[in-house]
Amino acid sequence: MSVLVYIENWDGKFKKISFELASYASSIAASLNVPAVALSLGKVDNSELSKLSVYGISRILNNPDERFNALDNQAIAKAVAQAAQTTGATCVVLAHNNLGKAIAPRLAVKLKAGLVSAVNGLPVSTEPFVVKKMLFTGKAFGHIEMLSAVKVLTLSSNSFGLAEKQVTASVEFFDPEMVDADFHIQIKQTNKVTGKVLLSDADIVVSGGRGMKAAENWAPLEELAALLGAGTSCSRPVSDEGWRPHSEHVGQTGKIIAPNLYFAFGISGAIQHLGGVSSSKVIVAVNKDPDAPIFEAADYGIVGDVAKVLPQFIEAVKEIKS
Numbered sequence: 183m184s185v186l187v188y189i190e191n192w193d194g195k196f197k198k199i200s201f202e203l204a205s206y207a208s209s210i211a212a213s214l215n216v217p218a219v220a221l222s223l224g225k226v227d228n229s230e231l232s233k234l235s236v237y238g239i240s241r242i243l244n245n246p247d248e249r250f251n252a253l254d255n256q257a258i259a260k261a262v263a264q265a266a267q268t269t270g271a272t273c274v275v276l277a278h279n280n281l282g283k284a285i286a287p288r289l290a291v292k293l294k295a296g297l298v299s300a301v302n303g304l305p306v307s308t309e310p311f312v313v314k315k316m317l318f319t320g321k322a323f324g325h326i327e328m329l330s331a332v333k334v335l336t337l338s339s340n341s342f343g344l345a346e347k348q349v350t351a352s353v354e355f356f357d358p359e360m361v362d363a364d365f366h367i368q369i370k371q372t373n374k375v376t377g378k379v380l381l382s383d384a385d386i387v388v389s390g391g392r393g394m395k396a397a398e399n400w401a402p403l404e405e406l407a408a409l410l411g412a413g414t415s416c417s418r419p420v421s422d423e424g425w426r427p428h429s430e431h432v433g434q435t436g437k438i439i440a441p442n443l444y445f446a447f448g449i450s451g452a453i454q455h456l457g458g459v460s461s462s463k464v465i466v467a468v469n470k471d472p473d474a475p476i477f478e479a480a481d482y483g484i485v486g487d488v489a490k491v492l493p494q495f496i497e498a499v500k501e502i503k504s
């Protein structure tokens with residue numbers, strides 16, 4: 183028996199979310215008293231793979247076939263299912279990101295497993311197996327009992343954190359039965375955005391709403407983001423207006439993020455917006471309306487005009503940095 187965690191790589195490297203998943207899987211494995219096994223598919227250096235042992239993974243399975251790097255979720259689901267069967271996994275953990283969300287249901291079907299997506303903490307109990315997740319756009323927590331023999335979980339990012347627990351690990355070649363027809367996608371060319379912090383990776387996010395008034399007012403917000411090494415996001419009306427790209431829209435119908443620090447400039451704090459950001463560890467809001475609902479969700483609030491507060495903010499950050 184085991185707990186299996188699928189660890190995605192980005193150009194052969196792992197990210198913080200990879201180690202958070204490893205930490206989470208090994209903590210569940212410890213409570214079930216079984217080993218934590220990680221599966222990595224695609225080309226990843228051995229030195230990178232062995233970093234997983236810092237987070238309690240004692241067995242690391244790897245297949246360096248570069249066709250897995252195309253992130254074909256059907257092919258990956260097939261390989262993860264075989265790894266789960268080989269290792270006798272009773273619990274399989276994936277990231278709650280684009281790839282994890284695509285693999286998890288396929289995997290659940292293949293393994294005849296129950297699936298709970300976007301869990302945000304360790305199981306409340308393992309016998310019975312009860313997990314916790316947010317419901318109703320973050321307004322409530324649900325405790326869900328999983329009755330199936332095998333459980334598939336996707337973990338919300340930044341909800342568990344890193345838990346170091348160095349163990350001795352073996353790195354093993356894993357050889358799933360795959361045929362050419364399993365690989366449906368071939369990447370011909372990749373164009374990467376450079377010099378910007380990806381929203382999904384950002385520890386700090388600077389966000390603007392309709393209170394920013396116009397697209398041309400975003401320069402100070404971007405300056406602040408650059409100073410803080412932060413990602414930028416926006417409310418939905420802002421991207422609907424075309425002031426910012428849709429890729430920056432956060433909320434119920436946009437991206438769901440959980441940075442350590444979230445700045446909301448000129449955002450009212452509608453429930454649909456908070457649904458995408460309320461798991462942020464600290465929320466700082468600037469709004470000219472003292473009754474704006476964002477202040478109920480915020481840890482720190484400034485009542486004021488963004489046009490005046492933002493430049494002062496930037497100066498203060500520059501001063502601290504110098």
Ligand SMILES: Cc1cc2nc3c(=O)[nH]c(=O)nc-3n(C[C@H](O)[C@H](O)[C@H](O)COP(=O)(O)OP(=O)(O)OC[C@H]3O[C@@H](n4cnc5c(N)ncnc54)[C@H](O)[C@@H]3O)c2cc1C
Nearest residue numbers: 391392393417418433434435448449450454455470487488
């Ligand atoms: C089904 C559905 C799904 C939705 N999904 C999303 C979603 O995913 N994400 C999302 O964001 N929204 C979503 N919405 C829209 C949501 O309901 C709100 O309308 C939206 O979040 C409001 O955006 P906002 O706060 O930028 O704008 P507003 O509500 O117009 O708020 C602007 C705020 O800026 C303040 N302000 C104005 N001028 C200044 C100034 N000079 N200085 C400081 N503060 C100022 C105002 O006091 C106000 O609080 C959804 C709506 C529906 C119905």
